[in-house]
Each structure stands twice: as structure tokens, then as C-alpha cells.
Amino acid sequence: MGIAIQYLFVMDEYDRREFLSLSLPSFLGVLTALPSLCAFATRANAAEGRLPEDGAMHWEAFLEAVSKEAGKQHLDAWNQDSYVQNISRLAGRLHLEDPVLLDALAQIQARLVNGKVDFKYLEQRVDFSLCLVQFDEGEIIRPHDHPGMTGMILCASGEIETSNYDLTEIPDVQVSEGHQLLKRVGTAVLKKNDISTLTAKARNIHTLKAHKVTQLVDIFTPPYDKERIEQSHWYSLSPDPVAGLANVFEAKAE
Numbered sequence: 001m002g003i004a005i006q007y008l009f010v011m012d013e014y015d016r017r018e019f020l021s022l023s024l025p026s027f028l029g030v031l032t033a034l035p036s037l038c039a040f041a042t043r044a045n046a047a048e049g050r051l052p053e054d055g056a057m058h059w060e061a062f063l064e065a066v067s068k069e070a071g072k073q074h075l076d077a078w079n080q081d082s083y084v085q086n087i088s089r090l091a092g093r094l095h096l097e098d099p100v101l102l103d104a105l106a107q108i109q110a111r112l113v114n115g116k117v118d119f120k121y122l123e124q125r126v127d128f129s130l131c132l133v134q135f136d137e138g139e140i141i142r143p144h145d146h147p148g149m150t151g152m153i154l155c156a157s158g159e160i161e162t163s164n165y166d167l168t169e170i171p172d173v174q175v176s177e178g179h180q181l182l183k184r185v186g187t188a189v190l191k192k193n194d195i196s197t198l199t200a201k202a203r204n205i206h207t208l209k210a211h212k213v214t215q216l217v218d219i220f221t222p223p224y225d226k227e228r229i230e231q232s233h234w235y236s237l238s239p240d241p242v243a244g245l246a247n248v249f250e251a252k253a254e
């Protein structure tokens, strides 16, 4: 028992550092990725952003289409639900065998032996960020939120289970001191090309557990910045739901 718990604790602490601390320094990683991305811009433009065979989108065209959508967040009327649907549609057209993406996935795959969840930013802009996240089989990211942000997760390979939660208040339900109620609003097993989304107000808290070696493409809009990282929380959930409420759990924010 001790070893297993200790292992999970170490994993969690490592993930927390990766997630909360390494996001900003990875700006630097983007700089190294940019030249290769730019090299494909010409090719993308020449094909008007589409592969002739099946209408799939080149990487660069995909980025520009997402960027155009993400720019709408500055409008008063920005609708996050529509936004995540729109970029999900774009992600559904992304050519997963695009050389830029294949190269990035291969690079991150080389880090698999590290025994931790790997992150690699491919694009970091003012309006959105795009990163690859790689899990070994059985690895988890504990429940956490994304303050004021939307997220879209595209499964590029593997198989991963994800559950989403909303903070909730239920009259007449007593909550332990220092705890909140989380309502599980969805659970899905993502396989290649499957997508999961969250917005600032819906499904914002999620947890992930890889059934197989898995690679995800994550788009956060707006992206993490210092303030959002500081506002982020991990949650410890009670193992059992509240009596009589199958999808409601007591949780403590950390």
C-alpha cells in the first residue's frame, strides 16, 4: 500500500509542477518549434490549407483557422460553447499525419520512458496555446480546473478516460467544512480523433486517466498565464458520492 500511495504522491507532485510551473517556461520551447512551423506555411498556403484528397487541413492552415476563431474572444458577444464547437470541427479536419504534427509527436514519444506525463507546447499565442500531452499507460492527471478558460482536447493516439465536473450547490446537502460539491457531468473514453471540450462555466474541472499510451492535442483559449496558473486548483474528491446522489462528490480544493 505504502509504495503505491507514495508512487502516486510523487506522480501527483510531479504533475503539479509540470502543470503549474512548467507552462510558462515552455514559451521557450515554442521558439524552437517556430522555424519548422514556418517552413510549412508556404506549403499550406499553396494548397489553400487543404489536402486535395480528403479536404483535411494542413497544420499551418489549422493554426490560422483556430487563431481566427480565438480572436473572437475579445468581442463582447463571444460564446464559449460555440467557440469550442467551432474549433472541435476544425480539429476534426486536422490531418493527423501532417509532417509537423508527426514530428512533434515522435519527439515527445522519445520522452515516454521518463515515467511522467509529458507536455510540449507547439504554439503559444496571446489568444490561445496549443500543446501536446502524452501519457504512459495508467498515468493520470488529477481533477483540476482551468480558471476563465476554454479547452479542447483532441486524442491523436491511444485511449484515455476523462471525466468532467462542475462546481455545484445543492440545498439541504450538508458539506464538510472546507469542502465543495462537484457534480460529474460527463465521462468518456477518447480514442484517436475523439474530442472533449470544456468552457469557463461548463465541464471546467476534469481528470484524465490513460488506458493506453496516449497523445493529446490540447488547445486552451485564452492560454495559461501567470494569473490563471495561480488561480488554478487541484481537487481531492471523496471516493464515494454523496448519499443518494450518484454523480455528486465532496471535494477539497488545494
Ligand SMILES: [Fe+2]
Binding pocket: 144, 146, 151, 206
Ligand atoms: Fe486540464
